[in-house]
Amino acid sequence: MSGRVQNEITWRTARHSSFNLKPWRRSAYIKAIDAFEPQRLKRAKHMILELSRGFRHGDEVELTIDKMNERGLGVAFVETVIGPQKMEKRYEVFVRKAIPGDRVRVRIDKTRRKRASATLLEILEPSQLRIEPRCRHFGTREEAEKGCGGCTLQSMRYRHQLAIKERLIKENFQRVGLDPGLVLPLKGMDEPWYYRNKMEFTFGDDAERHFALGLYPSGYKFEILNLQECHLQSEFVSRFVPAMSHFCASVGLEPYHSRRDEGWLRNLTIREGKRTGEVMVELMTSPATEVRLGTETVDAEQAARAFAAEAQRLASEFGRPITSFYWSRYIAEKGSRTRIEETLLHGEPVLSEEMHLPGEQRLRFEIHPRAFFQPNTLQAEQLYAEVIERAGLLDADSPNRPQTVLDLYCGTGTIGLCLAPYAERVLGIELQPDAVDNARKNATDNQIDNATFFVGDVGKVLASPEFIEARGDAIDLVVVDPPRSGLFDQAIEQILEIAAPTLVYVSCNPKTLADNLVALTAGGYQLEVVQPVDLFPQTYHVENVALLTRR
């Protein structure tokens, strides 16, 4: 049964019987929203709610958002006293698309002890930080055309987004007892739009069961928001995706439905070389050999070629001819490993992208459809420049030129290859064999002959006798760039054992970074400084470069 609760200081009483709604004003307190610029923000009023029972699914509550968490959700702290025993309970309520300072009406979806997640129903009083979002799809799914899961922070000015992310990093440092004063101001983008070099769009049905090509609404797995615009990749993509959606719907091509294992079109991935202007399009389909096209059934390759021809026609019309078009079939058969079979239907087999680095260094990368590449080329350049600078490598003639540099979790070798000109040799370790193949090819293509790459788990490879023999003793610099889960114990142990004088930690997760820094500082390193870099404007993601030296 749902109930409506008023938790502001109020004289109104609600009608629903499941709550005792008399505002119980035991110790109403004023709490600053000190997320940032506290002096400029109106102070939020909270009071203690008297409830006859705890929150349940379906309850409607009015509350004020206090802060934003590391997943970009608005968080409200709600003080309650429950039942005749007046049990005190402080709820943390998480609300998607609500921002600090918003007064909102929400519906409780899930509760777990002192935590609840809720859907935003109405903004009663907007936060002073709110701005009109640029994209028509930003908002909650309850409104027509809205609810896109692509951006989370678009309703805030960019400088406020940066302030929130910086604060989250500092909070994580405080949580584990590290000095937040070591965190430098977050380096943002001059133009925080159209920055992504890759986006993957999904084919499916929208809420009204019409054909759709776009992104999933936040929290939905089986529904697609038919995109009419997107401001994350480029103006070209913003026009191209709706035009392709219209084409597919008009010729009667069917999206793939995973629940029924039926249909054909799965994803459309678009990569752009931000430095080179090249465009790679990959159409991913099911392995069906025959495809329904309106009332007819046609050969799948014929349908893929028709799709590619229309894509090329539209892209040329929009001024960005496609330099590479792949048709890929996603094959998931019971009892065998899922595989992707790629067919190049047009143009070059790879997309070329360039990175501009300090000292006029230019690196060129050939990117295959399956290869990982940092999704924001311009900010990745900033990130790698930070690594080079923080590691003290900018003076290439310095007598301190490192002998051996380890690039751990090296992916396609980008960081190691950026460091190669400054070192005698670079050794990279990466779990994915394909990525290592790419790293080796990238080294050859850039005429870098002092980089060697190893396949395997970092912790295990570092401990292996072959690697220990290959690495020797003179390791001056270790760079780690682990996935969001951070460094595991075995990797930390090995890194501490190597005890390189300088350790640079590149992280995409402030929480695991803070936890790992505690272990590394306890193991003999000193944290010198942390430089956050914003690679993902309009979202809650943030990268950090932490410099540690051996005590």
Ligand SMILES: C[S@@+](CC[C@H](N)C(=O)[O-])C[C@H]1O[C@@H](n2cnc3c(N)ncnc32)[C@H](O)[C@@H]1O
């Ligand atoms: C954040 S990416 C870094 C990629 C690369 N440094 C770059 O900037 O392009 C993390 C990489 O770690 C790899 N990885 C994940 N777990 C690993 C492990 N246990 N050992 C080695 N590599 C791992 C992933 O495959 C991925 O390529």
